[in-house]
Amino acid sequence: MCGIVGVTGVGDALPYLLQGLQKLEYRGYDSAGVFLTDASGKNELIKEKGRVSKLAEKAEAYGFNGTAGIAHTRWATHGNVTVENAHPQKSANNRFFLVHNGVIENYKELKDTYLSNVDFVSETDTEVAVQLVNHFAEEGMATVDAFRKMISMLEGNSAYGFLLVDENDPETLYVAKKKSPLLIGVSDHGYAVTSDAAAMIDLTKDFVELRDGDVAIVKPDSLTIFDENGDDIVREPFTLEIDPEDTDKGAYPYYMLKEVDEQAVVARNIAGHYYDEDGNLQGIGCAITDKMKEADRLYIVAAGTSYHAGLVGKRYFEQWAKIPTEVHISSEFAYDQPMLSEKPFFIFLSQSGETADSREVLDNVKKQGYPALTLANVMNSTLTREADFALPLLAGPEIAVASTKAYTAQVIVQAILASSLGNPGFDLKAELAKVAVEIQAITDDKEKFKAIAEDALADQHSAFYIGRGLDAAVALEAALKLKEISYIQTEGFAAGELKHGTISLIEDKTPVFALLTQKKTAGLLRGEVAQVAARGAKTIVFASKGVAKEGDAFVLPEVNELLMPLLAVIPTQLVAYYATLARGLDVDRPRNLAKSVTVQ
Numbered sequence: 001m002c003g004i005v006g007v008t009g010v011g012d013a014l015p016y017l018l019q020g021l022q023k024l025e026y027r028g029y030d031s032a033g034v035f036l037t038d039a040s041g042k043n044e045l046i047k048e049k050g051r052v053s054k055l056a057e058k059a060e061a062y063g064f065n066g067t068a069g070i071a072h073t074r075w076a077t078h079g080n081v082t083v084e085n086a087h088p089q090k091s092a093n094n095r096f097f098l099v100h101n102g103v104i105e106n107y108k109e110l111k112d113t114y115l116s117n118v119d120f121v122s123e124t125d126t127e128v129a130v131q132l133v134n135h136f137a138e139e140g141m142a143t144v145d146a147f148r149k150m151i152s153m154l155e156g157n158s159a160y161g162f163l164l165v166d167e168n169d170p171e172t173l174y175v176a177k178k179k180s181p182l183l184i185g186v187s188d189h190g191y192a193v194t195s196d197a198a199a200m201i202d203l204t205k206d207f208v209e210l211r212d213g214d215v216a217i218v219k220p221d222s223l224t225i226f227d228e229n230g231d232d233i234v235r236e237p238f239t240l241e242i243d244p245e246d247t248d249k250g251a252y253p254y255y256m257l258k259e260v261d262e263q264a265v266v267a268r269n270i271a272g273h274y275y276d277e278d279g280n281l282q283g284i285g286c287a288i289t290d291k292m293k294e295a296d297r298l299y300i301v302a303a304g305t306s307y308h309a310g311l312v313g314k315r316y317f318e319q320w321a322k323i324p325t326e327v328h329i330s331s332e333f334a335y336d337q338p339m340l341s342e343k344p345f346f347i348f349l350s351q352s353g354e355t356a357d358s359r360e361v362l363d364n365v366k367k368q369g370y371p372a373l374t375l376a377n378v379m380n381s382t383l384t385r386e387a388d389f390a391l392p393l394l395a396g397p398e399i400a401v402a403s404t405k406a407y408t409a410q411v412i413v414q415a416i417l418a419s420s421l422g423n424p425g426f427d428l429k430a431e432l433a434k435v436a437v438e439i440q441a442i443t444d445d446k447e448k449f450k451a452i453a454e455d456a457l458a459d460q461h462s463a464f465y466i467g468r469g470l471d472a473a474v475a476l477e478a479a480l481k482l483k484e485i486s487y488i489q490t491e492g493f494a495a496g497e498l499k500h501g502t503i504s505l506i507e508d509k510t511p512v513f514a515l516l517t518q519k520k521t522a523g524l525l526r527g528e529v530a531q532v533a534a535r536g537a538k539t540i541v542f543a544s545k546g547v548a549k550e551g552d553a554f555v556l557p558e559v560n561e562l563l564m565p566l567l568a569v570i571p572t573q574l575v576a577y578y579a580t581l582a583r584g585l586d587v588d589r590p591r592n593l594a595k596s597v598t599v600q
């Protein structure tokens with residue numbers, strides 16, 4: 001989704017801005033732009049459709065680096081993908097320049113009411129915002145007041161991260177945020193503003209978080225923050241625990257492959273964090289477990305891959321902790337809240353911690369006074385900050401749009417959390433150590449999945465993943481992974497449902513992948529594999545050792561059956577990766593998608 005970077009006081013602005021934009025690329029975008037200025041008021045606005053590298057080429061050719069600037073990657077919401085619609089947007093008199101993440105719901109009304117005599121060059125809500133700032137400035141307001149006035153007029157579900165430059169005071173950045181993340185990077189020489197800390201780690205690791213309703217004025221040598229009441233406040237910076245190398249691909253051709261390979265290490269890191277040397281649980285805290293034990297029902301709320309991880313987690317909470325658990329898609333729950341139990345407890349699962357649909361639910365839940373815990377990979381994110389409790393997923397930066405290691409981390413952390421509430425009946429720590437070894441063994445066997453993907457999927461337009469029980473949950477995740485990056489229309493299915501309609505889609509050579517790791521239903525699933533094979537499907541079975549048969553495409557090593565989703569998912573990630581490569585597509589940046597989905 002859209003990304004923001006800005007700098008002032010750091011010396012040459014352009015290199016930091018371009019590097020920042022490049023680090024934001026993984027989030028997904030379709031155009032980019034940069035505005036550069038210096039103390040004398042010299043300036044340059046450059047915008048391009050497509051890749052940041054194209055923008056960089058053009059910007060560098062001007063030979064003007066600026067001493068302050070703002071930049072943006074845009075993921076179109078209002079208006080098509082055009083240079084005119086790219087940010088920064090500017091006021092008609094070239095005084096104000098603005099980048100914006102989020103959506104202004106009442107922008108048409110504002111345009112009609114206040115700006116009917118202004119010529120617009122774009123179709124964006126952002127241009128309305130910047131023209132409105134100019135409108136109030138022309139009425140005689142100081143810039144910060146005009147900025148605040150514009151913000152006060154945004155209605156409904158409007159969300160924003162704003163970064164504004166006034167050419168009458170060119171090295172000052174005006175910043176504001178609501179529902180859309182923004183951080184201020186503090187360095188020995190100057191400041192950065194960014195929607196994603198990872199974009200600015202080459203400048204600093206120290207960041208101040210802005211909260212909803214904050215307005216900040218950032219000058220080359222000072223930072224002033226006003227809270228939602230307009231009070232001048234001091235917020236201490238936090239230090240980002242991230243190694244710049246973690247955000248590099250190293251020798252890998254794509255982030256996705258690196259992240260798939262990292263899963264064994266992630267499993268070990270999580271165990272290292274949540275268990276002490278004697279195998280005792282640590283780092284969860286009684287405040288969380290006491291509240292969860294008081295609950296009569298758990299509600300797991302998430303989107304996409306995180307939702308699929310929740311479907312697996314449900315089993316641990318019900319089977320080990322003995323607490324009934326429901327799993328909900330956040331975009332549905334937000335506007336159609338189901339009937340709740342008397343004492344609900346909410347668990348938000350999120351890689352980014354910024355997913356707008358999940359944030360909407362958390363907002364609603366808090367208003368109703370229910371306790372909430374967020375499990376997120378990005379700590380200091382909105383979902384971790386705004387929930388009562390937060391636990392880290394510890395997967396390390398996940399850059400590829402297709403989520404892999406965050407899924408694994410979500411399943412493991414849920415298992416550990418559930419085991420802190422009730423007995424799994426086996427040594428979870430020891431079993432997770434085994435899981436890490438076996439994940440490694442599967443990822444070492446990559447070539448097998450490359451061959452399978454090339455053989456089964458290179459020319460296909462549709463595919464299926466089927467399973468029963470926990471394997472059905474993994475089938476949903478496997479299908480999402482394959483379709484989102486390879487564009488092969490893939491359905492994940494509870495195998496028993498096939499005969500109730502979907503089996504009519506099976507044609508000659510339709511690839512049907514079966515995940516088979518649950519003993520109780522293995523026989524039934526074999527039957528379903530036979531049914532689709534009899535109708536011409538090309539069946540590819542990934543089965544665990546205890547239930548594998550000759551002819552299966554891959555035999556998964558065995559760990560405790562309830563942890564098998566952690567192993568069964570790995571081949572499906574690799575199949576998705578290699579199928580996408582075989583089709584000549586960009587694995588890390590699938591079309592139309594964004595890493596962090598910050599719009600509803």
Ligand code: M6R
Pocket residue numbers: 303304305306307349350351352353354355358401402403404480481484595596597
């Ligand atoms: O950051 P989140 O975990 O909240 O994101 C949720 C989904 O947008 C995300 O899992 C998405 O489905 C992935 N691209 C799937 O690979």
